Amino acid sequence: MKLTLSKGRVIVHFVYAIISAAMLIPFLLVVSISISDDDLLNKDGYKWIPEKINLLGYQVMLKASSALVRAYGVTIVVTVIGTLLGLLLTTMLAYTISRRDFRYRGPVTFYIFFSMLFQAGIVPLYILMTQYLHLRNTIWALILPLLINPFYVMIMRGFLAKIPGEIIESVKMDGASEWRIFAQIVLPLSKPALVTIGLMLAFGYWNDWFYGLLLIDEQKLVPLQLLLYRNINAIEFLKGNPAVQRLGVDYSHLPTLSARMAMTILAAGPMMIVFPFFQKYFVSGLTVGALKE
Amino acid sequence: MMRSVRFGKMGLAALVALLLVLSACSKNNESSSNSSASSSASKSASPSAGSDAGASASASPSADSSLPPVDLTWYYPADSQTALGPVQDAVNKITKEKINATVTLKPIAFGEYNQRMNTIAASGEAFDIAWTSNWLFDYVGNVTKGLFVPLDDLLNQDAADLKASLPDFMWDQVKVGGKIYGVPNYQSVTGREGYIVPKDYADKYGLDVSAIKKFEDIEPFLEKIKQGESGVAPLVMDYNGMFGYFIHTQGISTLPITSNPPIGFYDSDTSMKLFNVYASPEYKHYLEVVHGWYQKGYINKDAPTIKTVDDLAKAGKAAVSYSLSLNPGTETLVSNNRYGGKPIEYVPTTGFVVDGNPGIATVNAIGKNSKNPDRAMMFLNLVNTDKDLYNTLVYGVEGTNYDKIDDKTVKVKQDSGFTNNAWVMGNTFNGYLQEGQAPDTFDVQKKTNEEATPTQSVGFKFDVSPVQTEIANVQSVLDEYLPGLSTGAVDPDKKLPDFLDRLQKAGIDKLMQEAQKQLDAWKATR
Incomplete structure (x- = not known):
């Protein structure tokens, strides 16, 4: 060539x-x-x-590696459970509202769409999570808030709507139940979309630190990105604050620049090795969804 | 068609069932922390919560022997407390014995404190004690919102020792609308402006401390450093410049409205007539001096963009720096943070002053939704009067987190998983000294506190709500112009008129009128 x-x-x-x-x-x-x-x-x-x-930076970080390993564990568990569960729920929801013969299709679609436009904000979320669901300091506090993203549901619905109604109709004639149609016909047909949405969900979980900041006090449930955020943020906050200087905070013991960067590498490294393997699915998933004859 | 409808119903039913199951499980799990469930109840009755508390407190004043056991929660900022458990146990051992209460310590990182606490406050979640201040998780604002319980009665009933242990001016400063809403943590409340010079430079270039009265008097010394050293900035500044750090040196007091306060009055003016400090002749003079210094290379070139001078100073790339809190006994700390532990010398340009509201720089308050405000008060009383408890809270467990050098002095173990700031927890004068501090540090600090000159506006709290828009506008103009101007990097002849014009447009006059109105009203009550 x-x-x-x-x-x-x-x-x-x-x-x-x-x-x-x-x-x-x-x-x-x-x-x-x-x-x-x-x-x-x-x-x-x-x-x-x-x-x-x-290599002092790495030595310091590895000496305190239990926190890092723990945070990795939390993030991996959250990402795996969250992605699988989120994918299942997203697809089920999207499939339901993609079916033309579902009577409440309009209202349900509008309900999902509405939550894309208007959000209640942090405080109601916090009240719901802590006072009604009692999920503070549980792993579910990191999983539930990101489980369903209305935008992903809409993408998925768009994809699923393209599955010809005739296929479903004909399977139904053969006596398949709705669950069976979903599991054996719809899911296999929508693999590219599943991979794409799954990856987006996984990134969302992997990179999230905000819900940890809001809802996790216990050290053992701190996810990776929050650990990173704390390490980098704490020292900047203390150094740049005149009030702190007045009161006198000894921040000379906080991690040095090289230690913080070492931590960044340790936190980012594995993902960088894993990512290229998934990348080809990601790209194909995006394009397959885009144009279909 | 029939089938599909049934599917729809089935789906909905399944969803409802799932939700029910979820909420049911979670209810079962959460019997230990009853705080959240009860808070919604107490929130609905919040107007009377304070008086209820007062009633229950007065009902059981002398029941020391038969106090029911309670668990208190305490939110406070701290940098890293990975090994909190043993410290908490040690704390609880003391409190259980003395007041039959245990406390759950809830440290939150400094950088997250504001957001976390505001969310907790807005959600009405119950807590017993929360740390608050005028610079992080705003004390006055939260009092106005009704987040804290007034403490006057509780103090008299349950914390007479604490009440008596602090000087009156500290209690005066935490008053909002005549009532006390928080326990101030007593510490060094003074400020003193001046330069910080590393000892080796001071000796090598013959620094004459007594000759430096005004900020520009350091110039000959800077010149000597410039000529004698290469690769060292004689004076190191960050993007704030140093005008605000030498404000009293120039005979001006400012009101702390934005991070670089825009309005103030002359210390000599008893009528406290406010003016725009950036339009004053003093600022113009300051700009001319520092612009000259910048051009002569006395100031680090990156001054307008760096956020802290510490890194440059620590690396030995800069010599002189400045501070507005040259308090006695702080040299070790400042040197550790900024000069990597090298010996330093203070060159003060003012006496000791008490400015602004040091009494609300660090406060512990009791939450409105607390179920046991009287017990929380007893606990705070104990924290501020029992030295063992206080030192455990600050330094942790002996042998694990620190070693004793002598009776009064300790050496903190690095990386033990527990560090705390003395001024967050309580009266710092009850604590141990740290290695390197002179034995009489606390006596000197206390004496300085009492002898310092308060500025005329000390204790005045500005209610920002009528002029919030103007403050935001002024702040953004300050953020835009100050880094260039105040560090001497740009030519004042070109930029100063622009800057003043923009301040006018941002509404600094309206801000000033409002501040003057409040200041006059406050003055009339004195």
Whole structure:
């Protein structure tokens, strides 16, 4: 195969190269900081290639690794359960409202759509979660709020609506129950959409720290991203606050820059290795849903 | 068609059933923390909750021997408390014995405290004690919202020792509408403006401390550093500049309305006539001086963009810095945070002043929805009078979290999973000293507190609600212009007129009128 380098192609490649670089470079810098010596870091600023390699940051983080491992466990459990359950519920809901012969299709669709436009906000959510469902400091506090995203339901519905009604009609003639139609006909037909929505749900769970911040006090249930957020945020907050200076907080013992960056790498690393394997499904899922003849 | 309808009904029924099951399980799980279930009940009766509490407290004043056991919750900010359990047990051992109560400590990270507590407050969730202040989880605002119980009666009934242990001016400062709503944590309440100079530079370049009276008097010293050292910024600034840090040095007191206060009055003016400090001749003079310094390279080039001077100073890339709280006994802490433990010297440009509302800089208050406000008061009384309890709360368990050096001094163990800030928990003068602090630190601090000169507006609390829009507008103008101007990076001749014009448009006059009105009214009551 001959590669033709037309002008347009060069430009396109160039643009994408720049975009990739803009994403890669900051990451490489984080890697470089994480293995740098803190004193040199303060003295000379950031360097692409550290003058002196110092793995103290990783040592500090691994010494306190129980919290990190624990946070990994929490995030993985939440992501797996949340994604599977969320996928099931999203698909069931979307399938129901995609069926033209469902009498309450209009009202239910509107109900879901309505929640996309108007949200009650944090306080009612907090009251519901803590005072009615009593889910504070439970793993469900991290799972339930993200279980169904109305937007994903709408995407799924759009996809499922394209399954010809005749297929369902004919299976029904053969005597299949609604559950059987759903499980054996609809689900297998919608694999690409399932993978796409599943990945989006999984990212949502993996990256979430907000519900942890709001609803988790116990150290053992802190998810990974919240642990990261705390480590990075705490020191910035204390240093930049004049009132704190007045009262006198000793923040000299808080993690140093290299330790914080080491933590970022340790937290992000595994996901970066896992992601490329799923990427091809992600891409195909997106395109399959888009155009269908 | 029939089938599909049935499916629809079935689906709905299944959904309802699922919800019922869910809520049923969760109810069973949650018998231990009864707080949340009861709070909705007490919330509906909230207008009378305070008086109820008073009644129950007065009913059982002398029942020390027969106090029913209670568990109290206490929310406070802290950086990292991964090994809280043993400390909590030690605390409960003391409180169980003395007041038959246990306490559940609920530390929340500083950066999350505001959001978490505001959510808790808005949801009406019950808590017994919460930490509050004028800079994080606003005390006055939350009192106005009715989040806290008035403590005057409780203090007299259950906490006479605590009431007597603090000077009157501390109790005056926590009063809102004449009532006390929180227990102030007594600590160093003074401020003192001036420069911080690392000792090695001071000795090498012959710093004459007595010659520095005004902020610009440091210039010859900066010049010597500039000539003698390379790669070192003689003076290090962050994006706030240092005008606000030398405000009393220039004879002005400001009202703490935004992070860089825009209005103030001359200390010599007993009528307290407010003016825009950025339109004052003092600010113009300041800008001319620092712009000159910036151009001569006395100030770090990245001053307008960096958020803290600590990193540069710690790395030895900067020499002189400044502070508005050069209090006695703080050198070790400041040096640890900013100069990596190097010896430093304070160069004060003012005497000790008491400014703003130091009494509400750190307060513990009792929640309106608390079921046991009287017991919470007893607990706070104990925290502020029992040294063992206080030191356990601050330093943890001896041997695990700290080692004793002598009777009064301790060395904190790093990485023991428990650190706390003394000023969050209670009266800091009851605590141990930390390694490196002089034995008489607390005596000196107390004496300084009593001898310091209060500014005329000390204790005045500005109610921001009538001018919230103006404050937000002014703040955004300040955020835009100050980093460039106050660090000397941009030419004041070009930018200052713009800046003042924008402040006018943002409504600084209206803000000033409102503040003047409130200030005059407050003054009339004194």
